[in-house]
Amino acid sequence: MTPGWSHEVDVLVVGSGAGGMTAALTSALEGLETLLVEKAPVYGGTTALSGGGIWVPNNPTLEKAGVTDPPERVVEYLEHITGGRIPRSRLAAYVEHGPAMFRMFAARTRHLRFSWCPGYADYHPEAPGGRPEGRSVECPPFDLRLLGERADQLRGSSMKVPGGLVITSADYVKLNMLTRTWRGRRTAFRLGVQGVLNRLRRRRMVSLGQSLVARLRMSLVEAGVPLWLDSPLLDLVRDDQGAVVGAVVRHEGATVRVRARKGVVVASGGFDHNEAMRKEHLPEVGRDDMSGGADSNTGDGISAGQAVGAAVDLMDDAWWMPSIRRPDGKVHALVAERSIPNSLIVTPQGERFTNEASPYVTFVHEQITGGHPYLWFVMDQTARRRYPFGAVIPGKDLPETWYESGLAHRADTLTALARAIGVPAGTLEATVARYNELVETGRDDDFGRGESAYDRYYGDPTLPNPVLGAVREAPYLAVRIEAGDLGTKGGLLTDEHARVVDASGATIQGLYATGNAAASVMGHDYAGAGATIGPAMVFGYVAARHAAREG
Numbered sequence: 001m002t003p004g005w006s007h008e009v010d011v012l013v014v015g016s017g018a019g020g021m022t023a024a025l026t027s028a029l030e031g032l033e034t035l036l037v038e039k040a041p042v043y044g045g046t047t048a049l050s051g052g053g054i055w056v057p058n059n060p061t062l063e064k065a066g067v068t069d070p071p072e073r074v075v076e077y078l079e080h081i082t083g084g085r086i087p088r089s090r091l092a093a094y095v096e097h098g099p100a101m102f103r104m105f106a107a108r109t110r111h112l113r114f115s116w117c118p119g120y121a122d123y124h125p126e127a128p129g130g131r132p133e134g135r136s137v138e139c140p141p142f143d144l145r146l147l148g149e150r151a152d153q154l155r156g157s158s159m160k161v162p163g164g165l166v167i168t169s170a171d172y173v174k175l176n177m178l179t180r181t182w183r184g185r186r187t188a189f190r191l192g193v194q195g196v197l198n199r200l201r202r203r204r205m206v207s208l209g210q211s212l213v214a215r216l217r218m219s220l221v222e223a224g225v226p227l228w229l230d231s232p233l234l235d236l237v238r239d240d241q242g243a244v245v246g247a248v249v250r251h252e253g254a255t256v257r258v259r260a261r262k263g264v265v266v267a268s269g270g271f272d273h274n275e276a277m278r279k280e281h282l283p284e285v286g287r288d289d290m291s292g293g294a295d296s297n298t299g300d301g302i303s304a305g306q307a308v309g310a311a312v313d314l315m316d317d318a319w320w321m322p323s324i325r326r327p328d329g330k331v332h333a334l335v336a337e338r339s340i341p342n343s344l345i346v347t348p349q350g351e352r353f354t355n356e357a358s359p360y361v362t363f364v365h366e367q368i369t370g371g372h373p374y375l376w377f378v379m380d381q382t383a384r385r386r387y388p389f390g391a392v393i394p395g396k397d398l399p400e401t402w403y404e405s406g407l408a409h410r411a412d413t414l415t416a417l418a419r420a421i422g423v424p425a426g427t428l429e430a431t432v433a434r435y436n437e438l439v440e441t442g443r444d445d446d447f448g449r450g451e452s453a454y455d456r457y458y459g460d461p462t463l464p465n466p467v468l469g470a471v472r473e474a475p476y477l478a479v480r481i482e483a484g485d486l487g488t489k490g491g492l493l494t495d496e497h498a499r500v501v502d503a504s505g506a507t508i509q510g511l512y513a514t515g516n517a518a519a520s521v522m523g524h525d526y527a528g529a530g531a532t533i534g535p536a537m538v539f540g541y542v543a544a545r546h547a548a549r550e551g
Contacts, residue, residue, distance in 0.1 A: 005246065005259040009035045011547050012247055012260040013267060014233045014301055017045030017294075018054075018209075019515030019536030020267030021216040022101070026544035028223040029108050032262060036225055037249050039232035040296040044155035044213040045269055046487050046516070049292060051169050052209035053117065053136045053530030056098035056538060060106060061114045061137045069129070071095045077122070077129025082523035090521050093496035094538055101541040110222065111215040115140055117170045121453040122528040123359035132453035136529040139211040141166045144204035146218055153229060154217070155294065157210050165191045166198065166205040169529070173458060176336050179386050179394045180462050212533070231256075233268060236304050236511065243509035244308060262551030263510045265543045266500075267536070270318075270488030270516035271299030281315040281490065285368045290323050290484035292331050293516070297487065301517040305492040308511065311503045313519035315490030319532055320364030322375070323484025324390060327405040331484055332390050334377070335360060339458035340387045341469025343379035344435050345481065347372045350418065350427035352435065355447040357455035357467045361526040364483050375481040376421050378432070381473040386460070390479070398477065408479045417476045436470045444468060486532065491518045497550075498543035510551065512543035 002008060010032035013024040021043075024036040038045075057074045071092075078091045105112035120134040144151035167175060171191060177184035198205050206214060220227065228251050235248040237257065246259040271277040272293035279287050291297075306312060321333045322345075338345070339357045347353050347370065354366040367375065385395050392398055402408035411417035414432055418425035438444050442465045443451075450456060450467040459466025492500045492513040500511040500518075515536035522531050 002259055005257050007035070007256055008259040008261070009033045010260070010262045011265065011544065011551075012037065012258050013265045014247065015045060015267035015269060015515065015517065016043035016227065017267060017269060017515055017536065018047040018212060018216065018533045019540040020045070020265065021213070021220060022537040023265045023267060023514060023540030023544045024225050025109070025216060025219050025223055026104070026541045027548065028220070028225045029104065030544060030548035032548055034225050035228065035258065036220065037228045037231040037233065037251070039268065039300065040155070040294065041230050042153050042155040043217060043227060043229065044210070046293040046297065047209045047533060048155035048213045049157060049294060050209035050486065050533065051529070052138050052207070052212045053169055053533065054114070054138065054212070054537065055136050055528040055530035055534040056102065057095060057135045058099045059102040059114070059137065060099065061102070061116055062135060065116045065118070067116065067131065067133060067135060069131070073129045077127060078527060080127050080129065081124055081525040081527060085523040086521055087496070089496040093542060094521055094535055097542050098534065098538045101538055104541070109219045111142070111218045113140060113215075114138065115170065117529065119457060120169065120173070120529050121457055123362070123454050123526050125453045134528060136169075138169050138208070139215055141168065141205045141207040142211040142214045144206055144214060147214060150217060150221065151204065151214070154210060154214060157206070157208065165195050166207050167191060168207050172336070176388060176458060177460060180460055233300050233304055236264060236308050238308055242309070244511040260510070263512055263543070263547035265540065265547070266301040266305060266492065266511070266513040266517045267515045267540060268301030268517050269294060269297035270491060271302060272297040272485065272487050274298040282318065282488070283316060283368050285371065285373055286318060286320065286364070286483045286485065288482070290325060290331055290482045291487065292321065292323065292333055292484060293487035297516070301513070302491050305500055305511065305513065308508060309502045310500045310508060310511070311493040312490060313493045314524070317489040317524055318485035319361060319487050319489055319526070321360045321484045321486050322363055322367070322481050324407060324479060324481060327401040327407060333360070333484060333486070334481065336458040337377070337389050338363070339455065339467045340379060340383050340389070341460050341463055341467055342383035342386070342471055343377060344432065344471060346376050346378060346423065346428065346431055348374065348423065350423035351431055352447065355444070355449045355455065357449050357459070358452070359454060359526055365524070367483055376423065377479040377481050378417070378471065379477050380471045381475060382469065384477060398479070402479070406480070408477060410475045410477045412474045414476055417478055421478050432471050436472065439468045439470045442468065487516045489516065489520045491516060494518050494539070497546040498539040499546065512547065514539040514543055
């Protein structure tokens, strides 16, 4: 043991989301002694709370499905959506190393397996290099019994599914149309049978982000990587030349100095639940904490990096998501709901302002630009009868607590609904009338709702335009929407090797970052489902490989 240190490894990874776990796994597979530390008493971070999608073009799963592109075409797409904000070298590194990471998983792990989400379009599929059929993959369901007692330390999912069914993203889009298509009904039947079999066989099946995390955790166990829970990062440690050589961690009630011979990878998440940082950096409309990120995400890694001279970027942005805060305080993200045909979303003035079915980051950016502090999701009884909303099954009224708390309102006329939500009645009536006129034509000439393949993914395939349906059947409902997020997007500035850089662009030797602790490679936009987790994993892989060769 080097004097002055109480623990010594080759690579120290901070944070147990997908990015941190991938960095730790890669490091171990490269033959390095690795330690993974996690602030929370559970592992998985925001990844465990998520849908678990991974956007990495040209990976082997996509290759088998015939969904491939020349790498330069993918870089062209990323350059288009990021508008020149992100250096081409970082974009090219992401596109190059992503498939290699997946090949490593296939060749050197037993549990990391993936399936394609067919038809889940890129978020800008009509842009140069975009894919209408999508490039997102996910993990199949996983039986937690394989993890033994470690299963109980997995962060619980925020996505509660009626009936306790184990649903993948590919299943959900079908199940969403349970009342409308035979495909939806067959999916419900199949999932119901699987659920019964799982209970009979006493399986502990998880899907979505929890499946990805569990598979990574199982791979880490087999690779011999220790995980310290309840072990927050306190400080980074530099040598006389300014290189990061380790960190100070609180572990089992003691302050532990951990030397990292080849590097420290910060993957500790964003500043989702740090009130002071949100107020300092985020726009006014998005400052309130409506985040669906892990409650332990308070920007610790970002602050520690800044303390050793790291530059930051994109601190004014987040992975925005229109959301509702339920009376129990939990945040529910509105993804599929915004494609419900017999509905529209209006401002506090009672007017439409954008394409309701657009990608969620785009939607909230429009809300922020317009300065709308909140919005109203207006729907009629056709919508309530046909489609789920906020985990409430079709045909069932919204919970009474939603009405009691003021989250939701209902009325027999649009005039009465407008009065209840404080919107000018004449404006709301005119907005709905105009919307219904557009529905009759089958085309939204005002905002282009339904023109993109992404818009239509969660829509109703039985309709001429899957996301357009008249709002006519009383009683009418309105639900208050806020500018939520899946985590913040800004963080430590990194290069194509995931090395953290300072304000002059010089690298800080020994320090790497990935995930929401790093400034996003997606800039202010979002390439497709899983474009948070995908880059987190890829640059965790890149960081570990660079540390193994150059650290």
